[in-house]
Every structure is written in C-alpha cells, then in structure tokens.
Amino acid sequence: MLALHNITLRVGKEGAEQTLLKDVSLHVPLGHHLAVIGPAGSGKSTLVKVIAGIHAHSEGMIHWQGYDLEEKDIAPHDIGYVPQFSIAFDHLTVLESMHDAMRLRVKGMSAELRNTRAETILREVGLLPIADRRVKVLSGGEKRRLGLALELVSAPSLLITDEVTSGLDPKSEAEIMQLLHRLTRNRDRIVVNIIHNLRHISLCDSVAVMCHGHLVYHGPVPQLLEYFKVNSPEEVFPKLATQPAIDWHKAWLKHRDAYEIFRSPMPIAIDSRQATPTVEAPHPIAQFFVLLERRWRIFFRDRSQVWMHLALLFGFPCLVVIFALEGLPAIQNLSMTPDVNILDQLREANAFIIQSTKVGRLVSGLVMIQVVLLTLMGSNNSAREIAAERLIFEKEKLGGLRTISYLASKACFLFVLLAAQSFWMALFVNRICRFPGDLMSQILLLLLANGAMTAVCLAISSLMKSPEQASLVSIYLVGFQLPLSGAVLGLPEAFRWLTRPFIAAYWSWSGVLQTMKDTRFYDVVQLVTPTDLSPLILCFWALTCHIVIGLMVAYLGCKQSRWE
Amino acid sequence: MARRANFSISPVWIIGLILLIIAAIEVGYILLRKINNPYRTTTTLNVPAYLENSNSLRGNTYKVIGTIWNSLAWSPTAGRLFSVEIETTAGVSVLPVLIPAQFNYVTIEKGQRFIFQIEVDEKGILKTKDLSKV
Numbered sequence: 181m182l183a184l185h186n187i188t189l190r191v192g193k194e195g196a197e198q199t200l201l202k203d204v205s206l207h208v209p210l211g212h213h214l215a216v217i218g219p220a221g222s223g224k225s226t227l228v229k230v231i232a233g234i235h236a237h238s239e240g241m242i243h244w245q246g247y248d249l250e251e252k253d254i255a256p257h258d259i260g261y262v263p264q265f266s267i268a269f270d271h272l273t274v275l276e277s278m279h280d281a282m283r284l285r286v287k288g289m290s291a292e293l294r295n296t297r298a299e300t301i302l303r304e305v306g307l308l309p310i311a312d313r314r315v316k317v318l319s320g321g322e323k324r325r326l327g328l329a330l331e332l333v334s335a336p337s338l339l340i341t342d343e344v345t346s347g348l349d350p351k352s353e354a355e356i357m358q359l360l361h362r363l364t365r366n367r368d369r370i371v372v373n374i375i376h377n378l379r380h381i382s383l384c385d386s387v388a389v390m391c392h393g394h395l396v397y398h399g400p401v402p403q404l405l406e407y408f409k410v411n412s413p414e415e416v417f418p419k420l421a422t423q424p425a426i427d428w429h430k431a432w433l434k435h436r437d438a439y440e441i442f443r444s445p446m447p448i449a450i451d452s453r454q455a456t457p458t459v460e461a462p463h464p465i466a467q468f469f470v471l472l473e474r475r476w477r478i479f480f481r482d483r484s485q486v487w488m489h490l491a492l493l494f495g496f497p498c499l500v501v502i503f504a505l506e507g508l509p510a511i512q513n514l515s516m517t518p519d520v521n522i523l524d525q526l527r528e529a530n531a532f533i534i535q536s537t538k539v540g541r542l543v544s545g546l547v548m549i550q551v552v553l554l555t556l557m558g559s560n561n562s563a564r565e566i567a568a569e570r571l572i573f574e575k576e577k578l579g580g581l582r583t584i585s586y587l588a589s590k591a592c593f594l595f596v597l598l599a600a601q602s603f604w605m606a607l608f609v610n611r612i613c614r615f616p617g618d619l620m621s622q623i624l625l626l627l628l629a630n631g632a633m634t635a636v637c638l639a640i641s642s643l644m645k646s647p648e649q650a651s652l653v654s655i656y657l658v659g660f661q662l663p664l665s666g667a668v669l670g671l672p673e674a675f676r677w678l679t680r681p682f683i684a685a686y687w688s689w690s691g692v693l694q695t696m697k698d699t700r701f702y703d704v705v706q707l708v709t710p711t712d713l714s715p716l717i718l719c720f721w722a723l724t725c726h727i728v729i730g731l732m733v734a735y736l737g738c739k740q741s742r743w744e
Numbered sequence: 745m746a747r748r749a750n751f752s753i754s755p756v757w758i759i760g761l762i763l764l765i766i767a768a769i770e771v772g773y774i775l776l777r778k779i780n781n782p783y784r785t786t787t788t789l790n791v792p793a794y795l796e797n798s799n800s801l802r803g804n805t806y807k808v809i810g811t812i813w814n815s816l817a818w819s820p821t822a823g824r825l826f827s828v829e830i831e832t833t834a835g836v837s838v839l840p841v842l843i844p845a846q847f848n849y850v851t852i853e854k855g856q857r858f859i860f861q862i863e864v865d866e867k868g869i870l871k872t873k874d875l876s877k878v
Contacts, residue, residue: 232749233747233748233749233750234749234750235750236747236750249747250747253747253748256748513853513854514853514854514855515854516812516814516815516826516853516854517814517815532855574749577748577749578748578749681768681769681772697877698850698851698877700851700853702877703853703855703856703877706857707855714776715775715776715779715780717775717779718772718775718776718779721768721771721772721775722772725765725768725772729761729764729765729768732761732764733761736753736757736761739751739753740751740752740753741749741750741751741752743749
C-alpha cells in the first residue's frame with residue numbers, strides 16, 4: 181500500500197514561504213489505478229514528485245509497503261516515473277533506447293530476453309511499428325509513450341505518470357489508459373496517473389482531486405459526481421472555483437471516511453520475503469560500459485558534432501604553426517671574450533636584446549597559443565556534457581544508475597577526445613616548428629592542461645542549471661586563462677600568488693617552457709617574460725590537482741539532484 | 745534521511761573539498777621551496793669573507809646564484825673558467841668560477857643565470873661541484 185500522511189510541502193526562504201501542498205493524506209492499495217486530477221497549478225505534478233522522492237516534503241510521512249520512505253526508499257527498479265519531458269536521447273532509435281534502459285536497470289538479461297521484452301512492451305504501448313525510428317523524429321505523444329515503455333522495463337510496483345496521455349490522439353489515449361488499467365490488474369502494482377482529459381476516468385479505480393495544493397477528494401470514480409453534485413467529471417473543475425480550496429479541503433476532511441474506502445489506520449510492513457527485490461540493478465561496471473558505448477554511439481550519430489571536433493582537431497594546430505612555418509630562428513650568442521672593445525660590446529648587446537626579445541616572444545607566444553587553444557577545446561569538450569542531458573540523467577539515477585558509473589563513462593569518453601587533441605597538437609607543432617625539448621613531457625603537459633580544463637568544465641556542467649549557462653561560464657573561464665597566466669603581462673605580486681594556483685594555462689605554459697631548459701630558447705623567454713617560470717614537477721602537480729579536484733566537484737554536482 | 749532522488753550536497757562535503765584544495769596548494773608550496781632551491785642544505789657563500797681571505801674557506805662547500813659574464817679560460821681537461829656576476833646584500837661582485845670538464849656537456853652562454861654548488865679548493869679557487877639553470 182502507498183500511504184500519504186499529512187504531506188505538506190513548503191518552498192522558499194523563511195518569511196517568504198509558499199505552501200505547494202497542504203495536509204495531503206491518502207491511501208492507495210496494491211492493484212490500484214489512481215487518477216490525479218485538478219485544475220492547472222493545483223499541485224498534481226508536485227504531489228507525484230513528492231511520492232517519487234524528487235521533492236522533499238516539509239511535513240508528514242509517506243509509507244510504501246508499510247515502510248517509511250524517509251527510512252527506506254523504494255528500490256530503484258520498483259519505481260517508475262514517467263515525467264512530462266522526453267527521457268530518451270534524440271539520436272537513438274526507440275528499440276535502442278529500450279535495450280539501453282534494460283541494460284542499465286535490470287541485471288543479467290540476455291540479448292534474446294531483452295529483444296522479447298522490448299518487443300512485448302513496445303507492442304503494448306503501440307510503438308512496435310516504429311521501433312527502428314530515431315527518437316528525434318517522434319511526435320510528442322510518441323515520446324510520452326516511449327517514456328512509459330522505458331519505465332516498464334523493470335516492471336515497477338509503483339508506476340507514476342505525469343500526463344502521459346497528453347498530446348495523444350483519442351484512440352492512442354484510450355489504448356494507453358487501458359494499458360495502465362491492465363497493469364494494475366495483477367494486484368501487485370499501483371499506478372498513479374495524472375490525467376488532464378477525464379474521458380477515460382472510468383478506467384481508474386479511484387480519483388484524487390487536487391485544488392491549490394489541497395486534496396479535496398479521493399474516492400471511487402462513481403462517487404465523484406455524487407460528492408461534487410455534478411453530472412459529469414468535466415463539471416468538477418468549474419465547481420471547484422465556486423468556493424476557496426481550504427473550504428473544499430475542510431469539507432473533505434469531514435466526509436472522507438464515507439468515501440475513502442481504502443484507508444488503513446496503521447501501516448503494516450510487509451514481510452521480508454516479499455520486500456526482497458526480485459529485480460537486481462546491474463553492477464556499476466556494467467552500467468559504465470553501457471553508458472560509454474551509448475555515448476560513443478550518440479557521438480558518431482551526431483554528424484555536426486563529429487565534424488566540429490575534426491575541424492578543431494586539425495584546424496587549431498594549423499593556427500599555431502602559421503607563426504613559425506620556417507621553424508624557430510637560431511640565436512646568435514654574445515661573445516664571451518673580455519678583449520672586445522666597449523663599443524662592439526654595446527653594439528653586440530643591443531643586437532642580442534632585439535633578437536632575444538623577438539625569439540623569446542615567439543617561443544613563449546607559440547606555447548601559450550597551443551595551451552589556450554587546448555583549454556578552449558577542453559571547455560568545448562565538456563561544458564555541455566552533463567548539463568545538456570541532466571533531466572535524462574536524473575531520471576536514470578532514479579531508476580538505479582550509479583553516479584560513479586555515469587561520471588566514469590563521461591571521463592573515459594572525454595579522455596579519448598582530449599588525448600587525440602593534445603597528442604596531435606603537440607606532435608604537429610613540434611614537427612613543423614621544430615620545437616626543442618622533450619616531446620613526451622610536452623605532450624603530457626598539453627594533455628594535462630586540456631584535461632584540467634575538461635575536468636573543471638565538466639564540474640561546471642554538473643553544477644549549472646542549463647547547458648547555455650554551463651557553456652557561458654566555461655568560455656569565461658577560458659577567457660581568463662590568457663590574462664591571468666601572466667605570460668603576456670605581469671600580474672601584481674599578491675594577485676599573482678592568489679590566482680596562479682587556479683590557472684591551468686600558466687602551469688602548462690610554464691611546464692612546456694621548462695622542457696626547453698637546456699636550450700637558449702629558455703633563456704631568451706626568461707629575458708622577455710614578466711612572469712617567473714615554475715619547476716616542471718610543480719606544473720605536473722598543479723595540473724593533476726586541477727583534474728582530480730575538477731572530477732570530485734563533478735561527482736558532487738552529479739550526485740546532487742537537479743530536476744529543475 | 746533524504747530520499748535518493750532528492751540528494752543535496754552537505755556542507756561537510758564542501759568544507760572537505762576546500763580543505764583538499766588548501767592541502768594541494770600547501771603541497772605545491774613545499775614542492776616549490778624544495779625544487780627552487782636544490783641546495784637548500786648548503787650555506788650561501790659569504791662573498792666579502794671570500795674576497796678578504798679565501799684560504800679561510802678552503803675545503804668548504806657553498807651555494808651561489810650568479811650570471812655568466814665572460815669566459816676567462818678553457819682547457820679540455822681542467823674545464824672552463826668564467827667570470828660570474830653574483831648579487832649579494834652588499835652589492836654586485838664578480839668572481840671567477842671554475843666549471844670542471846665533467847660539465848662540458850652544459851652549454852654556457854653570456855647572460856645565463858645558474859645556481860652553483862661550489863667548493864673552495866686548496867688554492868682558493870671556486871670549483872663547481874654541481875650547477876643548475878635558474
């Protein structure tokens with residue numbers, strides 16, 4: 181049984197609180213199809229989100245199978261929530277979405293079993309004829325049906341649907357309502373179904389009427405008309421407007437014993453045998469591989485994304501080498517014999533300063549352009565990665581997806597991209613410009629710079645409310661790299677020590693220059709640069725810290741619920 | 745206890761993360777001090793004392809940071825002798841520093857800055873035991 185006891189939900193800060201739900205109590209037995217109805221803004225969606233655990237209620241208790249959900253939450257496979265938004269990836273087909281959902285939610289299903297189950301569910305929801313169609317070409321109604329199908333893969337005991345029939349044609353609507361009704365007939369499932377159109381309300385076992393956050397009726401459908409003294413369900417909403425919601429609620433509290441026939445005074449916990457889940461969630465490693473494989477599939481299906489990455493991969497290194505197509509110029513050293521006359525010494529020193537300034541700026545600039553372009557690629561790699569699919573991720577988390585599997589799959593996917601970008605950038609520039617120094621160290625430093633920015637932008641992506649916001653913040657972060665690196669203009673001493681730890685471009689730039697320490701280029705860079713260079717080992721340490729801390733923040737950002 | 749779908753970051757996590765960042769910066773600072781000063785356990789050469797009486801410092805090892813000024817002499821077996829400009833609290837001094845043949849692989853040019861680990865040999869000459877570019 182699902183039992184709600186005096187559920188109240190308040191939002192906003194103290195003093196400016198808004199009550200979205202007030203003293204909602206209802207009891208729903210197993211094998212029951214509950215319709216939740218009410219005018220727009222009455223709290224229907226809020227109520228089902230509280231049941232699903234998406235919103236934390238301020239007061240009251242929710243019991244499922246006799247257990248307080250604050251103490252023991254519903255097992256991930258045992259709850260299905262079909263929200264109003266699409267919960268499938270546009271670039272995947274209907275069938276692929278079903279397979280992925282099963283691989284992420286149900287342990288140990290063979291490919292054959294998955295095929296059979298997917299076919300059965302898709303037939304039930306009426307999507308079998310278009311199983312090979314991509315999600316992006318589905319209509320709104322078809323997407324909602326797919327959402328329902330995806331939730332049915334683990335055969336949940338509690339299925340919550342938020343206007344799943346909206347946007348469907350009358351025939352499809354009737355079919356879905358009949359399906360939801362059928363799902364509750366085996367007596368071990370509850371369907372809580374928000375509906376807008378009351379045409380098929382007779383297929384529900386009971387109806388809960390919400391009005392301005394108050395429950396104003398919950399009882400059998402036939403008694404609804406009698407209670408509100410109306411001739412058809414459609415007349416209920418205009419009737420609700422005839423008096424304040426609180427009055428309807430008070431009236432309901434007086435009469436509910438007569439209508440709410442499913443009430444149980446004390447929640448009874450079911451025995452442990454029954455409580456044992458029959459479906460197990462896959463191992464986190466199995467989920468990781470499913471997610472990684474899915475990410476690559478989506479990547480290659482999105483042609484514009486592939487072309488853009490290729491353009492950046494090959495275009496950005498060209499942007500660097502155009503400044504030194506002939507390679508780095510040789511440096512003519514000062515004569516070291518003391519017998520040169522003073523005039524020649526001055527002339528020589530003057531020529532050396534002009535030459536070293538030019539070469540020093542060129543070398544320092546080339547390294548910095550490389551680094552900044554790679555940080556830009558890093559930002560482009562990851563800024564939208566989580567934020568763009570956040571709602572789907574939240575939905576999958578509710579269904580049992582582990583945050584660590586998700587983040588690890590993102591990290592692995594992004595690592596391949598950034599490794600290709602950094603390796604090609606270092607190799608191409610090194611070969612064309614004939615950069616001195618240890619190539620492997622340079623590759624590693626550029627990889628770490630790209631990785632640092634990728635990890636930090638992934639963290640931003642996990643914390644931001646929208647992909648646009650995440651992109652904007654990430655681009656600002658890249659924009660700050662060049663001025664705050666100190667490579668072009670020297671920063672004030674105090675400011676330098678304050679910002680330096682957080683500027684990945686500085687550490688990579690400084691590190692790459694350190695790899696040239698045994699050459700004259702290092703000396704001339706030191707002559708022209710306003711900023712001191714840090715030791716190589718410190719550069720590695722700083723960039724590694726950026727990556728580790730970035731991933732840790734990304735983990736926390738992913739762990740945190742963000743349904744809005 | 746919050747339900748699974750309603751997890752929020754606790755302040756403990758945030759404090760832990762801030763402490764981790766501070767620890768990472770602290771480790772970086774320790775690394776910087778150690779690496780920037782490879783001969784941190786070696787005493788800095790007292791230039792006025794050396795100029796006054798180099799014999800009194802014989803057999804001792806010191807460190808000194810200086811800029812290469814001129815090449816004074818070269819021998820394939822003995823090494824290279826440079827005049828090195830050394831900044832001290834008392835001002836700038838130019839001292840001869842012998843870089844033995846074992847360091848012939850190091851390219852040394854005018855204007856380069858090095859940190860030298862030097863020994864005052866029996867003749868009072870500053871003989872390089874190790875050197876590293878600054």
